[in-house]
Amino acid sequence: MNQMPTMPSTKQEHDVVFENIGMTFQTAAGATQAVANVTGSIPEHKFVSIIGPSGCGKSTLLDMVGGLLKPTQGSVSIDGEAVTAPRRDTAMVFQEDSTLHWRSVLDNVAFGLEVKGVPKDERHERARKMIELVGLRQFEDHRPGQLSGGMKQRVAIARAMAMEPRVLLMDEPFGALDQQTRQFIGRELLRIWEKTRNRVLFITHDIQEAVYLSDEVWVMSARPSVVKEVVKIDLPRPRPEGTHALPRFRELEDHLWSLVKVEAEKTLGPGAQLA
């Protein structure tokens, strides 16, 4: 059930397109190539997860799509326009807590809109809609310090969503949460996403999470990374209760695990190059 990455010549209009993108960092120890050559595309309304061994450049890739890093080779474009700086149509959610602790939940969610210059009434209204969507309506006037980790991440998701981005970039957003919270919030994310259907690029270490959430999983190789394989997830949408128990789920999980294991050993095993 593997397919080769879509070739640039067949790209559709509203895709996020990676063309031979690469990133080489200059460090004190010399040049490190984090990302070698990634080519692929994310079609509209698709949820794509990226998994791979630690340090293989997944975050770097995301940062490039978000316009925070400029690729040293190749390019990424959204809707035909190359990404050179952070854009209005991308929004990011980080693993670390990024809530502004002196602002209320409402003002946190409205932050992206505030920066764009949206007038107060409008941005509060849009923010409230998102707060409702993520289920935090009662906590609108609370400060982040009064919220749990999972709730703070929901605030971050609401903030990103409030900007109505074409592409939602999520860098291991649930990595800092405990297992139980992670499962809950994963289900919540899908519930919200079914309504908004942005393109999502989602980085995770958790293979189960990747299978559960996505339409497609890209497996990255060890550094310098390329897309080793693209695995299409053909589980039903919306995901039913008990998805995790489906035999197909298990198959996909095992397949991904075997791919990742090889790469992980390259990174961590006896023959591994030190970072």
Next chain:
Amino acid sequence: MRTATLPLFPRTTGRTKTRNPGTVTDNLWRAAVMVALLALWAALSVLTDLVASPAASFTALVELFADGSIYRHLNATLQAVLIGFLIAAAAGFPLGYAIGRSKFLGAVFDPIVAGAFAIPRVIFFPILLQVFGVGVGAQSAMAALAAVFPIMVSTTAGVRAINPLLPKLARSLNLSPLQTVAKIYVPAMAPSLMVGIRIGFSIAFINVIIAEFFAARAGLGLLTLRAYGQLDLPAMYGIIVLLALIALAGNLALWAAERRLSRKA
């Protein structure tokens, strides 16, 4: 977690990672800054009569050493600083420790210590003069009164910052109270203590000089004032340089001690 609001350099309290003040490029830059300062001084001295040139000042200073007249004053000042500092340490460490260890004492005395810190201690100098008369005694008392605060406060902070597991460890090893303090608490608190000592030294130094300005029989502060009164500007600036060197030397010595202590710890 309620920590005493330390009225001191925030950066250097508690979790100090002792900085290494000695990489080669850094020292080169410092030398450059010194040269620039000297150049600025020289320029000022040309521009105005009120500033003596570096050369004249150094010469005057050397002369003071050569004819021996400076030693009486140097001794008086250094004595006062040392005695004052020792008294401050003798009082400050135990008091700070007690306040830090006991939640209740902390609650009682934290506001008092913080409030007392805000009072210009110089204002009590006349009282000290009445008690000790004019002389090294009064200056030492002034220095002690001023320096006891930073020492107390940093000791309190050091005690409070001790990892709560350490007392448990001590009990599990069946250490006597004395052993506990000596082998576990003191090394754990050493960085905070050193910072308090360093700041205490500086404050003792400043206060001795200030006291000498007000009333003294001997001392570098008095000498400065006299030089100024006699319009002997080179001598005055020379003594100021000497004071700066003493301050610098003291701080560097304590810094080095701080580093060695944390390497052992």
Next chain:
Amino acid sequence: MVAGQSGSGEDPWTRGAAGVTVAKTLTRSQPDPLRRRAAAVRWAILVGLVVVLEAATRTGLVDRTLMVPPSEILARLISIVPTGQFGADAVRTITTILVAFAVGLVLGIPLGVVLWRIPAAGRILEPFIVTGYAMPTLLFYPVLLAVMGLNAGPIILIAASMSLVPIALTTMVALNSIKPILHKLANSVNASPSQYYVKVLLPAATPLVFPGVKLGFIYAVIGTVAMEFILAAQGIGFRAGFYYRELNTADMWAYIAVVVVLSVLVNSILTWLEKRIRRDML
């Protein structure tokens, strides 16, 4: 206050997983009865001290040349405060303090920002700063006096130099401790540099900078009063020294009392402000 137990229907989270979504309460630093007892003891100590001093001075245990009874000090205070001379002194001292603090702020904060942006500068200059801090800047008084004349100028500058050091250092430390993720966040929403400074950096840094500002103000007070005591011809600090030289112990103590009350008042107000800021912004 536990969140979510009103169990609103829409939010599937709050129903079952109370353990997951309970909002954290803001913890109080110490149990109340302890603090109240401590406050009581504290007041008892202070009142007791006054009582002991009153007794000691009245019975002659403590000589009149050393200290006069607190009740007499209070009487002197009451008669001194309404006088024109006191008013002039007070105005002079308070203005000097405020100006010195303002200068310390205006110089200290940018200096702190510079030290933050160029970490090397901080490392290199550290010995100089520490030495400067240990040197009584009052030694430069003669130069300042000649340049600025016999007025409040030199005192302001000396007090300001004491004030700016904690402000600069605290600003630097505060800016350094801002989570880098907030910078990444601002970048990702395409905030302009000024938006980043005003909407993120400033509010994040303020509760951390304020303790340094408070310390700077305290040093402005200490510096002003100390310099007035030694060098000036006017001001509350000066007046205390003046009465000492006149051997007027009672009035000297009255002015010492003024200084004490002023400093403690300033400290209390600033501490209260600090707590408010921590509560609202940290």
